Amino acid sequence: MKQSTTHHKVYDWAILLQSLRSHHQLQVTLLTKSCNIQKSYLPLSSRTDTIQSIKPASLLHVLLHMRSEGFIHIHGVSESHPFLSIQHNLDRFSRFAFWAESLILSMNSGDDNHAFIFMQSLLHWLNIKSIPPVHLDSVFLYYFLLINGSLPETLHILPSxxxxxxxxxxxLQxxxxxxADNRQLYHSLSHLYQxxxxxxxxxxHQLRIYDSLA
Structure with a gap:
């Protein structure tokens, strides 16, 4: 562990896994494209009024607030951990990037807990090499739309x-x-997602490109 000050462009940030809040700082554990899993401590100061109002603290809100500046400052302790098999497998990593970007672009001021639990489970399955990443596409689209209240009643066909x-x-496999063999369902979900x-x-649009290279 070491004291550090790091600057990351916004597109390097991916998704918050968990957060703890004290009176003086925001502790976040996040997945980033460039730094894998990283724990950081973000001071709560007068400069971060928007961050202080977050209950519960959410990196998605922080990211959306800071996006216009083009970067985020993090001061404090950082740890890096291996990113398992995803980082060296483009068809798997492209799913991670797509899921994270989708959640970041879509989340609003609502409760993010379901989205974070959802993401953690997907990442666990993504690291199971016997599960082809393409088999997770319909699952993501279905529950993503469900979480965001945009799945029609007629498509409420999957289990919880x-x-x-x-x-x-x-x-599960x-x-x-x-x-995954139900292509009609996939196309319906993809249309609703768009x-x-x-x-x-x-x-x-990168998913199929990386699939063809796998």
């Missing part, structure tokens, strides 16, 4: 996300394979 988390790896998003993530 908690149920998927309770499955054994073998059962089988379920995801069947789901209608919902205020702007399309650049990473959306």
């Amino acid at each position: 996300f908690a149920h998927l988390n309770s499955l054994s790896i073998t059962d 089988q379920y995801l394979r069947i789901l 209608e919902y998003m205020p702007m399309m993530p650049k990473s959306f």
Whole structure:
């Protein structure tokens, strides 16, 4: 552990995994494209009035607030940890980038907890090499739309996300394979996703490019 001051451009930031708030600082654990998993301590000062008003503290709000400045300052303690198999596998990493960018662009002042739990589970599955990353596409789109209240009642056909988390790896693999074979569902979800998003993530169009290179 070392004291450091780091500057990251906004597009390097990905997603908040968890946060702790004290009277003087905001402790965030986040996934970034360039720094893997990093724990940082962001001082709460008069310069960060918007951050102080966040309950619970959310990197998504911090990022949206700071986006116009083009970078974020972090002063304090930083730790880096391995990013498992994702960082050297472009078809898997492209999913991570797409999911994170989607959540960052879509979240508002609501409760982000469901989104963070969702992201953690997806990353866990993404690191299971026996699960092809393309098998996670419909799952992400479905629960992303559900979390954001944009999934039509007629498409409420999948089990709860908690149920998927309770499955054994073998059962999960089988379920995801069947789901991925339903291309009509995927195209419907993809269309709804594109209608919902205020702007399309650049990473959306990179998925198939990296799939072809895998």
